[in-house]
Amino acid sequence: AQSVTQLGSHVSVSEGALVLLRCNYSSSVPPYLFWYVQYPNQGLQLLLKYTSAATLVKGINGFEAEFKKSETSFHLTKPSAHMSDAAEYFCAVRVDTGRRALTFGSGTRLQVQP
């Protein structure tokens, strides 16, 4: 079975500072990995996904993530935070056999200070 751990339930950065949200996964087979963002009272929106092509994945709104197999990590970064980035971010994993539903981490709430 696969699982995801997000380190830090709350992260606070200043506007213009680097954003780093951490995600580590556990999977016995090659995983597919995702980052979703959730704004208040809204559903989840896909930021980016890793599907075994390039290990550095670029997503929407200037976010990117790097798949590191040796570290079983898929951390999300953005060079310069914007106030509009304040939201909840979820890392998720899926494998390509049988059950295709996503297994989510517990989420990280990003706060951006002016």
Add this chain to the structure above:
Amino acid sequence: EAGVAQSPRYKIIEKRQSVAFWCNPISGHATLYWYQQILGQGPKLLIQFQNNGVVDDSQLPKDRFSAERLKGVDSTLKIQPAKLEDSAVYLCASSLDPGTGGFETQYFGPGTRLLVL
């Protein structure tokens, strides 16, 4: 392209009452998922449909939860009777058939926020 539609957006009921949620997936999406998101946690799968058949309902509390997807399009999720711990956001997601050759991304609806008093 229209997204995943869900209704109602909010629902408040008393414990032991029943409630139903509706989901209309993106047109052409064969796979439909219901997730439960409890406050402070990530979404957890309740049930997955492929067209109108159930693929995975291993985490659905079948003594009180039921779901159906008639004609392989819309879906309803029902809780009867509701418990306090059912207070959560219920998210519906849909994706293309995995056999279409592309990587099937899941698209989420806005969710139904349920409060059980």
